[in-house]
Amino acid sequence: MLMRSTASTDPLLGSRLHIAIKAALAAALAWQIGNLLPSPMGDYAYYAPMGAVLAVHPSVAGSLRGSLQLFVALLVGAAVGATFHLLPLPGWAGIGLLVLIAVILAGWDRLGAERSWVITAALFTYILGNLDTSDFVLGLVGQVSLGAVVGLALTLLLPPIPARVARRRLDAVSTEVAEQLEGMAVVLRGQTDDPASAWLEVAREVLPDALRLRESYSDLDDALRGNLRAGRWRELVGRRRSEADVIERVAALVENLTYMLGEVQESPRPWLRIGGDAAQTVADVLDELASVVRRLVGDEPLQARDTEPLVQGVERLSALVRETVGLGEESFPGAAVVVSLRRILGVLPMPESDAIAPPITPLRDPSWPPRVGRRRRR
Template identity: 35%
Template sequence: MRRAVAAAEGRWVRHPRWSLALKGAIAAALAWYVGVLAPAPFSDYPYYAPLGAVVATTSTLARSVRESVQAILAILVGAVVARGVDLVLAPSALSVALVVGLALLCSGWHRFGQMGTWAVTSALFVLIIGNAAKVEFVGAYAGLVVVGAAIGVGVNLLVPPLPLTPSGDALARLRDVLADQVDSLADGLEGDLPPSPEQWQERRREVSPTLAQAREAIARTREAARANVRLRRHRDRAATQVRRAAALDTAAEVVDDLVRLLVEWESTERDVVALGPRLRPSAATALRAYGRALAGVGPGLVDQGVLAEVDRGVDALRREVLRTRQEVDEDYFVAGAVVLALRRGAAALAAT
């Protein structure tokens, strides 16, 4: 039984859309109930209250307040547009076209954010549905949306979203992709000859989509933490996750630099390569250590023993680069850049 409950809880926290749907349904039902009990003319249009409730429960607490205000402003602007057109034109295809065109222009105002489409919806409702009772409909429509939004914000305030688990999962996916990419680079350096451009291409991983998802997830979590009472119980976990995100963000830049340097400069198509047979083994060892350190980035602290192994590997590569520079009259700037990138990556992991 406990195992089943734990599994269900794990699924619940990994799918914030479920809790969002439940909160939206509860807020909409409450808003409908309030709309039905409201005095006339509000009780004649109770179905508009749930619209405001849905707007206020489909995002984080801070965003729900902002988007509720934006939606209400857009609704009022749409109503004004519809009433203005109604004063000069009778209901017709021409009046609908004019209302929609003007409302669409207004919906692009940056103050509305993503809620600008409410201006068009409001304008059409007021022009067509509210034509029989112009003043009463506008007041009831706007008023009920405001009430519904207030109920939605209240529900969000009681149970604010804090998607730490989904953002943690996104960071874990990013970590795995980065560690796999580093290991793949190390594999390419362990042969007698450097890989060809085609072989390097086969070793490249699609990091950008995973990185974008992780950044978006962390941004949502940071926004959800604003004025969130649940943060008190999860403050340490949230702070640790922010540090992990910063370290992995830096790691993504480091890995991108490493891929670019090695793919471009350590290839069979170049007469002068970045590392050569003397430096490739040391570089592969340092990359292996860095890959293991990346793979170990989790909710807890990074293993200090693994970080020390990275430092030793990078230091060994640095010394080998210095010796090779002295013995061979070459600058080995790219090899030095590899060392600097690995040092930067190790320092970011140590900061977690």
């Protein structure tokens, strides 16, 4: 049984216009300021807009980090190019050795996404700086750095907070998970003409979109660092991030449940008879779970009354499975479904109760969820 994947979306959708306007303004200002500088630096003003555009970033922290990495990469590359000017090598040998060393130096992790500028600066300096290497290095590094400062300043003054982007992705993933659960319920009730084909339509890879959801909130965390407007957003972002963590875990468990149910139903001895009492019970539980998933990302926190029908449904299904224990291996798929549902209950923010069996709390550690782009210090 194949799991079909859903299409991805642009992570900057919604803030793209903001970034484009800011980049255009930064480039224009950098060009104007760069032309006002005296010679020889002023002769290379065409590099200033490039630095401005490269420094414009969705977050202040990202803009500062990128600007510093760009500056260091340019210095390293320019130093390599200038050094090779002093070596008595034929052109082909100089280019080859220069690229070899520049590529090795560009492997420095601290340079991040700007590592390619080591090679670019080295080649520019070696090839274009034939007449006056020192003037070219000063113009290249100086103008690009000037542009980066302009881009950083505009990012600091006009920082975006892509909260709408993250919220739209949260809503989209929760809707996708809920629709998958509802689709399974429809198939189990026998409301489709061809159950085998219907399972293929229901099954999809939800986890990739859930991981992109995590990236959205990691980007949002990054956008709040150094942001002058961060104070009024922290509480809301913290709550939405918690919801996103839950949706991500639920999405992974639901994807696994979908895959398992589809395989079981396609086997020669299916556990559930489509449209039977057991299938109806499972379908009811899946519908209740879909309802809880939709409420989870609503404006109001999840209440006990929202989850009570789901908990009761899982208990009914557990009792049904216990009655089939004497059937041996035929009861295993039912037990697996109950375990999967209890794992999902363990993820949901639900009040504890002595009236039901405790859910299975998933493994957690202080580093969960892992944040994209962060490195552990050793």
